[in-house]
Amino acid sequence: MLELSNVNTFIGRRKIINNVSFTVKDGSVVGLIGPNGAGKTTIMKTILGLTKFTGVITLNGKEITENNHSPLTKVGALIEHPAIYPFLTGLENLKLYSSNKIDMMNIVEQLKMNAYIDLKAKGYSLGMKQKLGIAIALLNKPRLVILDEPMNGLDIEATILVRKIIKQYSSSGTSFLISSHILGELEKVMTAVVLISDGRVITNCSIEEFEKINNQQYQLYTENMPKTLQSLNDYNINFSQSSNHIVVSRGALSSIQKILYQNNILLLELKLQQPSFEDLVVTSLKNHRGSQDEK
Numbered sequence: 001m002l003e004l005s006n007v008n009t010f011i012g013r014r015k016i017i018n019n020v021s022f023t024v025k026d027g028s029v030v031g032l033i034g035p036n037g038a039g040k041t042t043i044m045k046t047i048l049g050l051t052k053f054t055g056v057i058t059l060n061g062k063e064i065t066e067n068n069h070s071p072l073t074k075v076g077a078l079i080e081h082p083a084i085y086p087f088l089t090g091l092e093n094l095k096l097y098s099s100n101k102i103d104m105m106n107i108v109e110q111l112k113m114n115a116y117i118d119l120k121a122k123g124y125s126l127g128m129k130q131k132l133g134i135a136i137a138l139l140n141k142p143r144l145v146i147l148d149e150p151m152n153g154l155d156i157e158a159t160i161l162v163r164k165i166i167k168q169y170s171s172s173g174t175s176f177l178i179s180s181h182i183l184g185e186l187e188k189v190m191t192a193v194v195l196i197s198d199g200r201v202i203t204n205c206s207i208e209e210f211e212k213i214n215n216q217q218y219q220l221y222t223e224n225m226p227k228t229l230q231s232l233n234d235y236n237i238n239f240s241q242s243s244n245h246i247v248v249s250r251g252a253l254s255s256i257q258k259i260l261y262q263n264n265i266l267l268l269e270l271k272l273q274q275p276s277f278e279d280l281v282v283t284s285l286k287n288h289r290g291s292q293d294e295k
C-alpha cells in the first residue's frame with residue numbers, strides 16, 4: 001500500500017503541492033484527476049522521490065525520501081515522455097529494465113507489439129512509443145504502477161488493451177495510480193478517485209462514494225420558466241440552465257418548493273439527473289472554487 005501523509009512539494013521556493021494525503025490500497029486503481037497545472041505530475045514525481053518535499057510517503061511501510069529510493073524497486077512508472085533509447089530496438093529497450101525474459105515477452109504479446117518490437121525505436125509512432133513506455137512500467141511484476149496520461153496517443157484498440165491489462169494486473173494485487181484527461185476511459189478502470197485542484201486534494205474517496213456524493217442534482221421544469229429563473233435569482237438559489245430545464249442541487253429543493261408556491265408557479269416536472277462522470281468532476285471542481293471564493 002502506498003501512503004502519502006501531509007506531503008508538500010516545492011519547486012524552487014514555490015509550494016506546488018499543499019498538504020496532500022491519500023492512500024493507494026493493494027489492487028486498487030486510483031484515478032488522479034484535476035485541471036491542467038493542478039499538480040498531478042508533480043505528485044507522481046514526488047512519490048518517485050524526484051522532487052524536494054516535506055511530509056511522509058511510505059510504500060508497504062517503508063519510507064521513500066529524496067535520498068532513499070529503495071522501496072521503489074517494485075514500482076513501475078510512466079511519467080511524461082517514456083524514457084526510450086531511440087537507437088535501440090523496442091526489445092533492447094525492454095531488456096535494459098527487465099529481470100525476467102518470460103514476463104517481458106508476455107507483456108510484448110499482451111500489448112500486441114510483436115510486429116515492431118525488433119525495429120529501432122526512433123522510427124516508432126507516438127502510440128508505439130507510448131505502448132513501449134507502458135510495457136517498461138509493467139515489467140518485473142510491480143506492486144505499484146504509476147501512469148501519467150497512459151492513453152496519450154493510443155488508438156482505440158490499444159486503449160482497450162491497456163484497460164484490460166490494468167484490470168488483469170489489479171485483480172492480482174498490483175495497485176495503480178493513473179492520471180488521465182480522458183475521464184470516460186479512466187472511469188472504466190478506477191476504483192477510487194483523488195481529485196486535486198491547485199495542489200490540494202479536494203476529494204478522496206471510492207468511485208461509488210464519489211458518484212453518490214455528487215449525484216444529487218435534479219432537473220426542474222415549470223409552466224413559467226422565465227418567472228422561475230427570475231424568482232430563483234431573487235432568492236439567490238444556485239442553479240444552472242440546460243436546454244429547456246433548470247438543474248438544482250438536492251439541498252435546495254425545499255427552498256425552491258416554497259419559492260414556486262409563493263410565486264404561484266406550477267411545477268411540471270422534477271427528476272433526478274444522472275450526470276456523466278465528466279459532469280461530476282466539473283461540478284466538484286466548480287463547487288470547490290465556489291467555496292474558496294467565499295473564504
Ligand SMILES: Nc1ncnc2c1ncn2[C@@H]1O[C@H](COP(=O)(O)OP(=O)(O)OP(=O)(O)O)[C@@H](O)[C@H]1O
Pocket residue numbers: 011016034035036037038039040041042043
Ligand atoms: N519544473 C518546473 N518549474 C516550475 N514550475 C513547475 C515545474 N513543474 C511544474 N511546475 C508548476 O507546478 C504546477 C503543477 O504542474 P503539474 O505538471 O504537476 O500539473 P498537472 O496537473 O500534471 O498538469 P497537466 O494536466 O497540464 O499535465 C504548475 O503550476 C506548473 O507550472
